[in-house]
Amino acid sequence: MAGPKQDGKAGFVILIAHINMVLYSTSFWIQTGVMPYLSKRLGMDAIMFGNLQTTFAVIQLLGGPLFGRFGDLFGGRAALSLAYLSSGFAYLLMGLSTSVPLLFLSRLPTVFMHGMQAAQMIVTDLSSESERAGALGKLGLSYGVGMIIGSTTGGLLISNYGEPFAAYTAAAGCVLNTFVVMKYIPANTKPVIVTKENKSETAHSKSIFSVKEILRLLSIPGAASVLAIKTITGLPMGVFQSMFSVVAMDYFKLQAEHNGYLMAYIGVLQMVMQGLVVGWLTQRIAEKVLFLWSVLLISLVGLATALMTNIFQFCLICIPMSLGISAFYLITNSILTKIVPPTDTGAMLGLNMCAHSLIRSVSPTIGGFLFELYGFSSFGYMQFLVNLLVFFYILIRSPN
Template sequence: MQKRSVKSGDDKPTAEETMKTEPLLSPDGAGDQTVKIFNFKVHKVVLVVHINIFLYATCFWIQTGTLPYLSKRLGVDPVVFGYLQTTFAVVQLAGGPLYGRFGDLFGGRAAMTLAFSASALTYFLLGLSYNIPLLFVSRLPSMFMHAMQGGQMIVTDLGEVHKRADALGKLGMSYGVGMVIGPLVGGLITKHVSEEFAAFLASAGSLLSIVLVLAFVPKHTKKPEAKVAEEASSSSVFNFKKIINLVLAPGVLFLLLIKIGSGIPIGIFQSMFQVVAIDTFHLAADQNGFVMSYIGITTMIVQGIGIGILTKRFSENSILKWSAFILVWSYLLMAFCTNIWQLCAVFLPLVIGLTTKNVVLSAAVTKTVSDADTGAMLGLNMAVHSLVRTVSPTIGGYMLEHLGFPSFGYLGFVLCSIVTVVLFIKFRQPS
């Protein structure tokens, strides 16, 4: 028989009752946690996360645009550059699931601080690189350079489940703004100052993000019931049994395999794009920056506006099927591109298909697990991306050297055709 305690007017609530009754992320119980921007209410912490993701993307794309030119100046050929990209992918693959588990256990503030610290160190070492071995060493701290994953974890924690894809899409829009500005800034600095200065600027931007995280992001962002569930489970970051169980959860493996199948072509193309831009299309650093900014603007529009409209009108299954269908024909068109203007035209449907597919898949995998494990699941989702990037540079380097640029398009056409057929069979019943 359960006893009911009766309190007098002077009795103080217990800590457990306080946690349940006080507003989330407001330890002192004071103040509204939202701000108004253009008549839209935005959670203060989510707003800070968006600012940090913008800074992260800006700094990342500054160094991404700088890296191939610095590498070429140091005597790196396409094959060695492929090894460099593989090294980056391998260390990110190793760190992705661990970073997600770390975020679930220690909270959003610790996770974001770790990510930006890794970013700052990676870019700083890149700026110091005066030979090829140091270039490889500069990739090692990126094991925990997962700020986007950390941001997704916080937005997932604070948002509503049925609006998750839209929330992740809007976070991608902030990333897209940085992707527009970063290559432009990086290209101009590389052209007028130096590659090293661009890398140091990216490092400084990451340090600014650390300050913002420590000042505005709370220690924990998960809902109270999710924190209780997490405390009841193993508290080890290196709990590989837990990670394996998440992979084997219903529906997860299928979604991850779809991500791999449709991700291989773009992973190979992205790993070699900087080399293609220089050797095939003969772009200068600033011109390369303009192309990357064009891609960023397209991505930003699709993620910030398109995803919200699509998820309100269509099911996620339908969006997934038709985005894969768009990719099939985008890759086929890519195979016939002979100049940069044609390639930029193909980028439009390609970016639309890739962006919608990636956002919907990211939202879908988080819905297969409890709120306590969303960070680890996002880590697995990111690990798949890193796994693709691990093998992509080696395959891409071989394809570019022996088969030529059109082979990227033909590979994408074949693999995405298979993925599309599988999706249409799997989701043939209306959802």
């Protein structure tokens, strides 16, 4: 964007996107606190609750690419509004749920509940390539603020007013967010480049449900390999995260209160790493170098996790773990948005979110199997071996 006036306007829009992210995250974590208590009150057992979580992940997996195409075709304001209205509708249905089928039904609107993806689209459109990883990382900082506010507020609302009221509060937050978007976010935030090349880029199918467009993006050099690496590297971490509540109770023997403190500690670490440290590193080290070494760091963290014996050691391991994970995810997001034309960043971010949803879909099953047969240490060894292989693969493929 050219000129100080435009730069100032872009900065204001990014600020609004961060405010949106805090509100979105606050609402999401309020309803996250509602879900286990409401499902238990409705008589769901652990297996059925796992099926509910898998249903959510599969629906998100299907919606990611569609949402990305929607954002590319209709602009940032429409994408954010769709994400927040979908979230609000899902939370409203959750509050109205008086049976298990209704609770499952409340997951259907989440097909377009991609608030982080929409905010990433806005920030990608308005940031330069050299600052993109840091700009995307700061969204993680805003998300973390909402996570802390939402978790605390949700617990208080559930304790004092019940699960339905907390769910309605989350829905109201999404409606408020939509009003903010309609008031302050411009209809289109993508840069306008009038050239023959740009015209050819925008001359592709205008359909949201376009398999051809998805295949075209995957055929761009580097896109499929980065997405594959992201999925393979992220799977062991997803397995560990899916089983963390079980690990906290059965392995560390933590009470609910202490588990809350641990989650808050991890949340603060992620905020610092995503919002400050990774951006600082990308200004001094090439992204491809950080990409490679973040994979190695994640691998070594896996080995340390397998060998640890107490909660204090785990708290220490969380520091390099948060750094490695934050750097890896932010840099892959940045790389993926740079290898496609500006007109396709939303769709590419949608495919990127598919990788996360795919991991969430299969992780609980794999995690439960490994934990039952081989114990907690198997998560760490899996992370170590898988990511070590990925590290050598990247090193051999890209020696420079």
